[in-house]
Amino acid sequence: EREGRRRMTEWLTGGVLDYADRHDDLAGDGTSRLSPHLHFGCVSPVELVRRARGVGGAGAEAFVRQVAWRDFHHQVLAARPECSRHDYRGREDRWRSADGEAAEEVAAWREGRTGYPIVDAAMRQLAAEGWMHNRGRLLVGSFLTKTLYVDWRVGAEHFLSLLVDGDIANNQMNWQWIAGTGTDTRPNRVLNPLTQAGRFDPDGTYVRRWVPELAEVEGSSVHQPWRLEGLDRARIGDYPDPIVDLAEGRERFERARRR
Numbered sequence: 001e002r003e004g005r006r007r008m009t010e011w012l013t014g015g016v017l018d019y020a021d022r023h024d025d026l027a028g029d030g031t032s033r034l035s036p037h038l039h040f041g042c043v044s045p046v047e048l049v050r051r052a053r054g055v056g057g058a059g060a061e062a063f064v065r066q067v068a069w070r071d072f073h074h075q076v077l078a079a080r081p082e083c084s085r086h087d088y089r090g091r092e093d094r095w096r097s098a099d100g101e102a103a104e105e106v107a108a109w110r111e112g113r114t115g116y117p118i119v120d121a122a123m124r125q126l127a128a129e130g131w132m133h134n135r136g137r138l139l140v141g142s143f144l145t146k147t148l149y150v151d152w153r154v155g156a157e158h159f160l161s162l163l164v165d166g167d168i169a170n171n172q173m174n175w176q177w178i179a180g181t182g183t184d185t186r187p188n189r190v191l192n193p194l195t196q197a198g199r200f201d202p203d204g205t206y207v208r209r210w211v212p213e214l215a216e217v218e219g220s221s222v223h224q225p226w227r228l229e230g231l232d233r234a235r236i237g238d239y240p241d242p243i244v245d246l247a248e249g250r251e252r253f254e255r256a257r258r259r
Contacts, residue, residue, distance in 0.1 A: 004037030012051050012060075019059035023066075024135045026118075027205035031133065032063065035165035038070065045071065066134075073173040076183065084172045085153070087181040091257060095151035102150050108243050109144055110158055112211070115242035117223055118197040119143050121210035128210075130164040135200050141178035142191035147249035149256060152179035180257075188257055190250050197223040213239040 011032045015022075022030030037043040049067055052060045077083055087093075096102040108114050112123035122136030132140075137159075144155045156175040160166045176182030180189070197220075201207060204222035208215050213236050214222050221228065226241050 001042040004034070004040075004042035007032075007037065008034060008043050008048060008051070012055055016052060016055060016063050017057060017059045020062040021059070023062065024200050026121075026133055026135055026201045027203075027209065029133065033131070035167075036131070039165045039167045070167075070170055074169045076173055077169040083176065083182075084168055088173070088176050088183065089181055089187070091181055091187065092259065093149075093151075093181070094256065094259075096149050098150050098154045102148055105148050105243050106144075106150055106154060108240070109140070109148065109150075113240050114143065114244075115226065115240045116143070116193045117204075117207040117211050117214055117225065118193050118201060121201075121207045124210045126159070126162050130162050132163075135196070137174065138178055139191055139193055139196050141175055142189075143193060145175075145179040146190045146253045147193075147244060147246060149249070149253050152176060152181065188254065190253060192246060194223060194246070211239070213237050 011034065015030060015032065018030060019032075022028050034043055034048070038045055038048070045067055049064050052064050052067075076088070080088060098106045105114075109119070109123065112120035112127065114120055114123075118136075119140050122132050122140050125136065126132040141152070141155055144150050145152050152175040156172050159171055159175070160168075163171065173182055177184045178191075180187030197204075197207070201223075202220060204214075204217070204220055207222050208217070211222075214225055216235050217225060217228065217232070221232075225233075225236050225239060228236065
């Protein structure tokens with residue numbers, strides 16, 4: 001509790017001021033890192049919101065909205081407890097089997113070897129820290145459930161096995177949100193990892209931090225290593241080529257949802 005309260009005070013007197021502008025910056029890591037402390041009850045969300053509102057400003061208001069999402073998911077699951085395992089809004093999905101058809105792709109996703117560096121960086125951060133930036137969670141969730149068209153429950157189970165902030169309500173309902181079976185009003189949105197990388201890790205700092213095979217690749221080229229040639233290509237060693245074509249994955253997902 002002492003560490004949680006120390007971190008809360010540090011956040012509210014510093015980082016929260018820039019939160020509105022920096023919360024999606026993967027390399028900058030401009031988030032509070034308070035989720036584990038909230039999960040274990042070391043920090044009160046009520047006190048956190050009260051103190052954040054006392055700080056005021058765009059950053060604090062943006063942060064309060066994110067804390068509100070946390071409580072919203074708890075309310076949803078309290079009303080619909082079956083949604084920890086079942087779709088909140090069924091889409092008649094016929095997911096590809098994680099133990100059969102999609103087994104190799106799911107294994108690559110878990111290991112951070114999909115060939116898409118921004119996805120792999122986030123998955124490796126999860127394995128190393130037991131935590132992942134929220135933008136990363138959205139990216140890897142969209143990649144699994146929409147680009148690979150694999151059941152959100154596979155991702156939710158993997159996350160819960162590693163997350164230090166593994167809260168059932170938020171984990172399951174966030175996975176449902178990104179899979180389009182939850183409360184998202186745009187259930188068929190697909191996050192393109194290359195577009196997202198360009199927006200939230202434009203110079204590749206986050207990728208180079210977590211994917212050492214690509215540490216010597218300069219600038220934004222790190223996001224598409226399959227385009228490297230000659231010695232540059234040789235330097236990345238056994239880093240894999242993409243396991244799926246993004247356009248083909250999207251088309252498969254959209255075709256499935258049209259059924």
